[in-house]
Amino acid sequence: MDWKARLLLLDGLNPSMDEGGRLVWGTLADAPEDAELVFLGLDRSDGGEKACFACVPPEGDARPRMANPQLWALMTALAPDQLALYGGARSLVDWHARHRFCAQCGGGTTIAKGGWQRTCTACGADHFPRTDPVSIMLVEHGGKLLLGRGLGWPEGRFSALAGFVEPGETIEEGVAREVLEEVGVVVRDVRYILSQPWPFPSQLMIGCIGQAEGTEITLDETEMAEAHWFTREDVIASLEARDDAPMVSPPPHTIAHQLFRWWVAQ
Amino acid sequence: MDWKARLLLLDGLNPSMDEGGRLVWGTLADAPEDAELVFLGLDRSDGGEKACFACVPPEGDARPRMANPQLWALMTALAPDQLALYGGARSLVDWHARHRFCAQCGGGTTIAKGGWQRTCTACGADHFPRTDPVSIMLVEHGGKLLLGRGLGWPEGRFSALAGFVEPGETIEEGVAREVLEEVGVVVRDVRYILSQPWPFPSQLMIGCIGQAEGTEITLDETEMAEAHWFTREDVIASLEARDDAPMVSPPPHTIAHQLFRWWVAQ
Numbered sequence: 001m002d003w004k005a006r007l008l009l010l011d012g013l014n015p016s017m018d019e020g021g022r023l024v025w026g027t028l029a030d031a032p033e034d035a036e037l038v039f040l041g042l043d044r045s046d047g048g049e050k051a052c053f054a055c056v057p058p059e060g061d062a063r064p065r066m067a068n069p070q071l072w073a074l075m076t077a078l079a080p081d082q083l084a085l086y087g088g089a090r091s092l093v094d095w096h097a098r099h100r101f102c103a104q105c106g107g108g109t110t111i112a113k114g115g116w117q118r119t120c121t122a123c124g125a126d127h128f129p130r131t132d133p134v135s136i137m138l139v140e141h142g143g144k145l146l147l148g149r150g151l152g153w154p155e156g157r158f159s160a161l162a163g164f165v166e167p168g169e170t171i172e173e174g175v176a177r178e179v180l181e182e183v184g185v186v187v188r189d190v191r192y193i194l195s196q197p198w199p200f201p202s203q204l205m206i207g208c209i210g211q212a213e214g215t216e217i218t219l220d221e222t223e224m225a226e227a228h229w230f231t232r233e234d235v236i237a238s239l240e241a242r243d244d245a246p247m248v249s250p251p252p253h254t255i256a257h258q259l260f261r262w263w264v265a266q
Numbered sequence: 267m268d269w270k271a272r273l274l275l276l277d278g279l280n281p282s283m284d285e286g287g288r289l290v291w292g293t294l295a296d297a298p299e300d301a302e303l304v305f306l307g308l309d310r311s312d313g314g315e316k317a318c319f320a321c322v323p324p325e326g327d328a329r330p331r332m333a334n335p336q337l338w339a340l341m342t343a344l345a346p347d348q349l350a351l352y353g354g355a356r357s358l359v360d361w362h363a364r365h366r367f368c369a370q371c372g373g374g375t376t377i378a379k380g381g382w383q384r385t386c387t388a389c390g391a392d393h394f395p396r397t398d399p400v401s402i403m404l405v406e407h408g409g410k411l412l413l414g415r416g417l418g419w420p421e422g423r424f425s426a427l428a429g430f431v432e433p434g435e436t437i438e439e440g441v442a443r444e445v446l447e448e449v450g451v452v453v454r455d456v457r458y459i460l461s462q463p464w465p466f467p468s469q470l471m472i473g474c475i476g477q478a479e480g481t482e483i484t485l486d487e488t489e490m491a492e493a494h495w496f497t498r499e500d501v502i503a504s505l506e507a508r509d510d511a512p513m514v515s516p517p518p519h520t521i522a523h524q525l526f527r528w529w530v531a532q
Contacts, residue, residue, distance in 0.1 A: 084434060085434075087433075087434050088432075088433050088434020088435065089434070091433035091434055092433055092434075095433070098369060098370050099369040099370070100369070100370070100372075101367060101368060101369050101370065101371060101372035102367060102369070102372075103364060103365040103366070103367050103368070103369045103375075103393075104364050104365070104366070104367065105367060106366075106367035106368075106372040106373070106374070107372070108372070127369075128398075128430075129432075129433055130396055130398070131398065131399055131430075131431060131432070131433050132394075132396070132397065133397055133399040133470045164394075164397075165397060165470055166354075166395075166397070167353075167354050167357035167358055167361070167395055167397050167463065167465070167468045168350060168351075168353050168354020168355070168357055168358075168463050168465070169354070169463055170460075170461045170462055170463060170470075171461040171470070171472070172461065192458040194436070195436045195437040195438070196436055197433065197434050197435055197436060199433070199434070202433045204399045204431055204436075204437070206437070206472075
């Protein structure tokens with residue numbers, strides 16, 4: 001046992017946290033005997049140098065997990081630096097749990113390079129953790145913002161449109177295609193604003209703004225429940241969670257919330 | 267046979283092209299009987315509407331392919347719109363060829379949703395084409411640019427530093443980490459410039475610029491052969507392929523070349 005190593009304690013894939021909203025750490029002795037360990041990096045925050053690890057969950061947990069209300073509450077309670085650390089760790093161990101087999105030949109894979117790779121025991125192919133680029137966009141026209149409510153979302157909850165960047169397209173092309181598909185609106189002058197990792201299971205959210213050529217909406221009803229144009233005052237009211245707000249904004253730890261804040265500050 | 271459908275003819279994963287640098291198309295009758303077909307989209311370029319497909323290569327070709335000199339020559343000969351179409355198609359069929367098995371359970375997978383998905387015949391898990399976000403960065407200090415030569419690259423060939431954006435980090439954090447790891451330089455004020463898809467096998471290249479805090483280089487010799495600071499005049503000479511250029515720039519269809527052009531135009 002090396003006292004300079006520590007183990008991130010997870011509850012399945014959920015974070016364990018103390019009353020101060022900080023992640024709880026154990027030692028490598030807390031890991032099951034046969035657990036695969038992922039190296040998260042070196043922590044030098046207290047002047048020393050500790051190697052940080054997390055365990056890959058057991059085989060039974062091999063399904064992708066979406067964010068649920070319980071998890072969202074936990075995330076809101078975590079301090080920002082702790083949320084970032086948790087997010088990266090969660091993405092990695094979740095990827096390992098769902099990639100115990102080789103996509104090329106079907107053979108078993110084993111963890112390699114401290115958890116930043118898996119290698120096939122049959123054909124030798126290397127596999128690497130996956131991060132999916134997703135564009136999320138403010139669509140603007142005449143000082144209003146186009147926001148949508150996805151299928152199955154609570155009444156009144158609106159967010160920025162978003163979608164995976166597909167093979168063969170730029171970020172800007174992805175934004176334009178997604179908006180055209182979801183709401184039938186043509187956008188131009190797409191600009192990058194900011195990015196954020198999102199660990200459900202492992203996305204790189206790429207926040208942009210684009211100018212709509214018109215305001216007429218043709219909804220793709222297989223993806224969206226509704227979409228509307230909101231004023232600056234509407235967005236401010238929702239960020240302040242006021243009673244008269246015409247919609248509910250996404251919570252503060254989301255990139256959509258950060259994009260809303262960026263937009264009203266313009 | 268639907269006369270409104272057409273099949274992109276590939277030579278393995280390489281493009282087939284006519285003398286005008288345009289991709290060659292056949293009909294669905296040109297596809298082998300048992301071939302998996304990927305739907306590329308609708309072509310409305312000649313006023314009509316044709317469904318475009320490509321075949322997944324046979325099982326023997328299930329290895330990732332890197333760009334080689336022959337392929338680079340073909341890419342240079344393709345018109346830009348044709349290169350974009352080829353790149354997207356290549357990424358997709360290559361992904362299918364390398365994902366005939368389920369990473370969760372090892373079972374066989376079959377093509378679904380026109381080729382934008384594979385589904386496991388054993389556990390039912392869905393798998394989606396992968397695109398890896400990669401940051402590629404101009405590192406600037408006092409009007410000079412920091413460029414590197416990768417291990418195994420020809421003498422004199424330099425490009426912008428680049429690396430995968432890892433789970434849990436933003437684009438900007440990825441740029442800073444990569445530069446610190448590869449050349450030991452601290453960068454700040456990272457800004458996004460432009461993006462480009464890159465189909466070897468399927469990357470989203472995210473071009474940025476950052477300001478170096480110093481010029482001292484500490485090379486990671488497991489990744490880089492050398493790294494140097496180049497003047498604006500050096501970069502212009504290399505873009506013009508002049509005899510006195512102190513280095514060779516990447517070819518015009520690369521994002522690094524576009525970044526160099528953007529930088530000298532500032």
